[in-house]
Amino acid sequence: MGERVNKGVWVEIHSILLAAGERAETLPEDTQRLPLEMRVKGFLTAEAGLGDEVEVETVTGRRLRGRLAVVNPAYSHSFGAPLSQLSAIGGEVRALLRKAEA
Amino acid sequence: MMTASAYQEVTAQREEIMRTSVGIDYERYRTGVVAFDYERLFSDTGYDIDQVRRIQSRTAVGNTPLVELENITALIRLLRPPGKGARVFLKDEAANPSGSFKDRRASLSIHEAAKRGYPGVAAATSGNYGAAVASQAAKAGLKCILVQEAFDSCGVAQPEIAEKTRACEAYGAEVVRLSVGPELFTVFLDTLRETGYFNASLYTPYSILGVETLGYELARQVRERCGCFPDCVIATHAGGGNVTGTARGLHKAGADDCEVVAASVDLSGLHMASDHDFNRKSFTTGHTGFSIPFTTVPDRADVPRNAARSLRYMDRFVTVTQGEVFYATQLLAELEGMERGPAGNISLAAAIAIAGSMEREQILVVQETEYTGAGKHSLAQLNLALEMGIEVLRGDPRDSCPGRSIVIPEHPSQIRVVDMNMDYLRERYLSHTLDSLPTTVVLTDTDIEFLAADIGSSRRYVEEKVYGNHGKSG
Numbered sequence: 001m002g003e004r005v006n007k008g009v010w011v012e013i014h015s016i017l018l019a020a021g022e023r024a025e026t027l028p029e030d031t032q033r034l035p036l037e038m039r040v041k042g043f044l045t046a047e048a049g050l051g052d053e054v055e056v057e058t059v060t061g062r063r064l065r066g067r068l069a070v071v072n073p074a075y076s077h078s079f080g081a082p083l084s085q086l087s088a089i090g091g092e093v094r095a096l097l098r099k100a101e102a
Numbered sequence: 103m104m105t106a107s108a109y110q111e112v113t114a115q116r117e118e119i120m121r122t123s124v125g126i127d128y129e130r131y132r133t134g135v136v137a138f139d140y141e142r143l144f145s146d147t148g149y150d151i152d153q154v155r156r157i158q159s160r161t162a163v164g165n166t167p168l169v170e171l172e173n174i175t176a177l178i179r180l181l182r183p184p185g186k187g188a189r190v191f192l193k194d195e196a197a198n199p200s201g202s203f204k205d206r207r208a209s210l211s212i213h214e215a216a217k218r219g220y221p222g223v224a225a226a227t228s229g230n231y232g233a234a235v236a237s238q239a240a241k242a243g244l245k246c247i248l249v250q251e252a253f254d255s256c257g258v259a260q261p262e263i264a265e266k267t268r269a270c271e272a273y274g275a276e277v278v279r280l281s282v283g284p285e286l287f288t289v290f291l292d293t294l295r296e297t298g299y300f301n302a303s304l305y306t307p308y309s310i311l312g313v314e315t316l317g318y319e320l321a322r323q324v325r326e327r328c329g330c331f332p333d334c335v336i337a338t339h340a341g342g343g344n345v346t347g348t349a350r351g352l353h354k355a356g357a358d359d360c361e362v363v364a365a366s367v368d369l370s371g372l373h374m375a376s377d378h379d380f381n382r383k384s385f386t387t388g389h390t391g392f393s394i395p396f397t398t399v400p401d402r403a404d405v406p407r408n409a410a411r412s413l414r415y416m417d418r419f420v421t422v423t424q425g426e427v428f429y430a431t432q433l434l435a436e437l438e439g440m441e442r443g444p445a446g447n448i449s450l451a452a453a454i455a456i457a458g459s460m461e462r463e464q465i466l467v468v469q470e471t472e473y474t475g476a477g478k479h480s481l482a483q484l485n486l487a488l489e490m491g492i493e494v495l496r497g498d499p500r501d502s503c504p505g506r507s508i509v510i511p512e513h514p515s516q517i518r519v520v521d522m523n524m525d526y527l528r529e530r531y532l533s534h535t536l537d538s539l540p541t542t543v544v545l546t547d548t549d550i551e552f553l554a555a556d557i558g559s560s561r562r563y564v565e566e567k568v569y570g571n572h573g574k575s576g
């Protein structure tokens with residue numbers, strides 16, 4: 001039995017809105033082969049396990065259904081490592097300005 | 103919730119949902135086969151620019167600083183013959199409550215939604231506009247839903263959009279995140295239908311009236327500081343609202359001779375609805391994937407008549423490369439002490455090239471910046487690009503290929519703009535408009551007049567194209 005998640009916990013649900021064969025005709029081939037997926041966050045309305053079909057109440061009060069995908073989803077976007085392609089620029093242009101002043 | 107049958111049903115109710123959710127009966131404005139009364143669409147809202155300014159000031163929107171970029175100006179002048187190199191000013195729109203000029207664009211829509219008693223607002227947007235709508239809705243006590251195109255089929259979120267998800271949620275909004283595809287529009291309509299919320303569309307007259315204050319303010323700030331209006335204003339161009347609103351605001355301030363330049367980042371070769379290409383774009387807005395279609399087919403919006411009609415207002419339309427914008431972003435941080443998001447610096451990159459060909463006494467204004475932070479940053483974008491197998495090099499940006507390589511200039515003289523052919527854009531606009539009509543349709547005099555205004559050209563030009571190519575005018 002998988003992890004149990006209590007009612008009222010903040011979670012993300014995942015659902016398929018359109019299957020691969022139901023996509024818009026005008027789409028490029030790579031996208032047409034894929035389903036249209038949705039991810040929404042809300043408070044779980046009843047205890048459930050990860051992967052179960054569940055209902056959440058969103059912050060606007062809507063009740064939406066989907067597969068329980070993530071518990072308390074984190075914000076993981078960041079900056080990443082510094083890049084030499086950018087870090088040299090400041091020194092280069094300051095040198096140009098200094099040269100002009102001299 | 104959407105299913106294939108609900109999808110068909112919503113598509114069939116499209117017009118009705120759009121009308122109910124913005125409260126504007128666009129049919130009333132029709133004056134010909136293709137013509138509509140564009141100015142009446144604005145005047146019927148009942149807002150003049152002073153009222154808009156008052157409404158915006160209540161939520162600390164607008165009145166952003168105008169900063170002279172003295173060091174960047176000095177650098178530009180180094181690269182050019184004596185006497186060349188206009189003074190470059192920057193309107194620091196990052197100072198708005200949610201960190202971009204989009205607060206102006208959201209403010210009037212949310213004011214209107216609250217006034218008319220809608221229970222909430224919704225918008226289809228993956229960018230700064232979402233945070234702006236969420237911020238304004240929070241202040242007005244309205245519920246808010248944003249629908250984003252947010253991740254690819256591997257579940258990888260575009261870092262800039264991931265940051266926008268976070269920001270919208272920080273303002274208490276619900277964020278519906280979708281994988282890649284234009285069916286987002288139908289999901290959005292379904293959300294409007296289900297909730298009865300106001301459609302805070304980017305393309306209503308409210309949205310454009312909100313941006314007019316930007317052009318108006320900057321014209322007055324320049325005149326106060328320098329004793330004259332600016333000679334040139336560069337606006338980042340995507341859906342057309344920034345260019346349209348800014349230009350209208352400049353006119354309202356009396357700066358009629360100011361050249362309006364639209365600038366986009368060149369993403370040619372990348373398909374906007376391609377899952378494969380989705381995370382190979384280092385810019386999620388301000389790029390040619392939006393700006394060219396919206397310039398030539400403005401009514402491809404989520405309202406029947408788009409109030410953002412950029413071809414009416416732009417004197418010139420230029421593109422820059424992704425690498426040039428990252429370089430300009432670095433210059434702004436390291437020479438001017440202003441760390442701002444790269445997507446807001448597209449017009450700054452164009453300005454570095456354009457100011458160089460202007461006279462020393464002239465004044466050029468870059469009319470926006472946006473906030474920066476995790477995800478909304480050159481490093482976040484370039485690290486993702488590297489993960490996606492895109493080369494990131496120093497060199498001549500002309501050697502770059504969107505989706506394959508990003509070339510960051512080795513020297514500021516390598517920043518150049520490429521002019522879009524305005525006649526090509528006008529012809530594309532006209533051929534699309536005419537091709538969408540039944541062959542039996544006869545255009546009226548009002549239609550010719552409308553088309554001439556809508557493409558920023560003359561009646562004669564339109565008549566030549568219409569009679570010459572299509573024979574649909576009577």
